[in-house]
Amino acid sequence: MMSIKYEKQNGFGQKLPWLEEWRFLANNHTTSLIDVINVKLTKNEESELNELPVESKNEFINNGQVEQIIASSTFRSPFNNYPTVPSHQNLIATNFDIADQSAGLISIFGLSISTEKLAYISVIILITALLIISSVLTVAAIVTSPQLKDIIGYYLISLAVSDLLCGTLITPISIYAVLDENWPTAYSEILCRIEVYIELVLLSVVLYIFMWISVDRYILLTRPGRYEAEQTLTRCKCWAMFTWVTSLVLCCPVLFNELQAQYDRYAFLCVLDCTKMMPYAITMALLVIIPSLICISYSYFSIFVTLRNPDDLEDTYKGQLQADRSFVITFFIILSFVISWMPLLIVRLTELIFRVSIIQVPSLHFTLVWLGIGSGFWKQMARGQQKLQSQQRNLKKQQEAKKGSSVDHKKAAQKGLIYQCVVCRSQMPDLKTYGQHFENKHPKSSKPPELLAEATNSSAS
Incomplete structure (x- = not known):
């Protein structure tokens, strides 16, 4: 009893960690002398793999370094515990996880990306x-076609330029962001602010141009007599220039504020953080979004009310509506824009108002x-449809012009023939003598009874 108590007091009954670790290395015949020398007995030390964060752990797994960490952690243990040795089943499971992750990777230009990122x-x-x-x-x-160089054509050039800038300055950056997940932190934040600035400028331009298009169609339908005086090409160019300059100036604060x-x-x-700069977001809504939406809604509501009651219009207005279908096409352009952004807008407003997170799936x-x-x-598809209808309308006008000119020539010929008939009939009282004279003078022309009757009546009068 005394010896047992003495051993407990002096710690001889406890297992020494360094001795147990040495025995494990001595019993392991595959251990080399370097592994024995590299044994470190540090107090409260954990394995490297457990100390790594999730991002670094994934990075080590992708680089194929996890097996080295596991191998080094095999001979390391906390000072007050027994040596922690990964079991054979854990090593197999780890290797299978690495194989599963590497199986979903695709190498493109030397870069390994997953199938989700590839999509x-x-x-x-x-x-x-x-x-x-x-x-x-x-x-x-529009530039090469004289028929399309109208007011709507110039407005749609501004829309096409905004889409072109979006496809050349914004979307290519997203391709690089998919490949490099550290893009926002790897480069200066000024690039992200520039991207947000371009996005806001293009959005403002699109909304303003939609507003000018709706005003143009409204004036054309309600005041067609004053349309050419109020809506000129020079005024259209001025409105387009005003739109771009105003949008560039209104969005400048994004470049000088790091929180936006x-x-x-x-x-x-890169998107605008409205929660941190709510006054600026409200200002943009009051100056750009709300006026544009009100003007577009009122203009097209009035247009469609008028189109539903075409009997109230004059005959000239009815013919103009039948010939010009740009009202429907421009409305389709605006409607396609609204429908495309409406799902995201509804989700964002719901999350902002009710303080809930609706979108949990990244792909959605x-x-x-x-x-x-x-x-x-x-x-652009709607613009192509408008171009086709414009060409058909111009072709129809040309055909009507040719038909009208032929009718005018025929009427002129008939009038000349009647005049000749009247003169000849007045000089030749005998109808038979007049008929022979007419056939000799006009062998290829027929003798319409109405002409003869009119000539006879004219001569009699």
């Missing part, structure tokens, strides 16, 4: 290509954002 990149590249190609084709079609730009890691875009958030960005493609 994101494909969608962004597709939308970028559609925006650039459709915008270039629209500008080229934040990175959306699910949409791979990505889809809603890029659905709105791709709305520019629908505007």
Whole structure:
């Protein structure tokens, strides 16, 4: 009893950690002398793999360094505990996890990306290509076609330029952001603020141009007699220039405030942080969003009320509505923009008002954002439809002009023939002699009874 008590007091009955660790190394025949020398007995030391955060752990796994950490942690243990040796089952499970992660990676230009990121990149590249190609084709079609150089054509050039800038300055950055997850922190934050600035400028331009288009269509329908005097090409160019200058000036505060730009890691875009700068967001809403929406809603509401009651219009206005279908096409352009952004807008307003998080799936958030960005493609499709209708309208006018000219020539010929008939009939009282004279003078012309009757009546009078 005395010896047992003496051993407990002096600690001889406890297992010494350094001795147990040495025995493990001595019994392990695969251990080399270097492994024995590299044994470190530090107090309260944990394994490297457990100390790593989640991001660093994933980085080590992707770089293939996890096996080295596991191998080094095999011979390390806390000072007051027994040596922690990973079991064979844990090593197998870890290796299978690494294999599963590497199996979902695809190597492109020396970069290993997952299939999910590859899908994101494909969608962004597709939308970028559609925006650039459709915008270039629209500008080229309007510039090279004299029939399309009207007021709506100049307004749609501004819309095409905004889509072209979006496809060249914003969406390509998102492709790089998908490949490099450290993009917001790897570079200066000024790039993120510049991206937000361009986004706000383009959004303001689009809303203002939609407002001018609705006003133009409203004046054309309600005051067609004053349309050419009020809506001239010079005034249209001035409104377009005013739109771009105003948008560039209103969005300047984003460049000088570090709190307004934040990175959306699910949409791979830098966006405006409205929660931190609420006064600026309210100012932009009062100067850009609310006036545009009110003007567009009132103009097209009045247009469609008028179109539902075409009997109240004059005949000239009815013919103009039948010939010019730009009212419907411009409304479709605006409606496609609203429908594309409406799902994301509803979700954001719901989250802001009720303080709840609705979007939990990253792919759903990505889809809603890029659905709105791709709305520019629908505007160009509507513009192509308007171009086709304009060409058909011009062709119809040319055919009517040719038909009218032929009718005028025929009427002129008939009038000349009647005059000749009247003169000849007055000089030749005998109808038979007049008929022979007419046939000799006009062998290819028939003798319409009405002409003879009119000639006879004229001569008699």
